[in-house]
Amino acid sequence: MTKRNKILSKVRLPLYGNQTLKIALEFGVVLSEVAKEQKIKLTPEITERAEDILIKELKLNGMRQTALNFVPLILACLETKD
Secondary structure, three states: OOHHHHHHHHOOOOOOOHHHHHHHHHHHHHHHHHHHHOOOOOOHHHHHHHHHHHHHHHHHHHHHHHHHOHHHHHHHHHOOOO
16 A cells, blocks of 8 residues: 555545535525524634534434434524633
8 A cells, every 4th residue: 555545544534425515505504594683793613613513413413313403503503602
């Protein structure tokens, strides 16, 4: 095995299908709309938290269950840490 193949075998990037990308886009749009309605500014911290939450949920529960749980996931993303 060449050095390049060894590196690539250790660094496995996740591959997502069209359905997962559609769910991620929809999640982002819903997050943006809810933040706009609630007059919450989307900061880099919130968007990073949302990304982490979405990826974790997709891995644990799959696409269908994640899509059904958008409301609590969005609320978890927008919660403030005081």
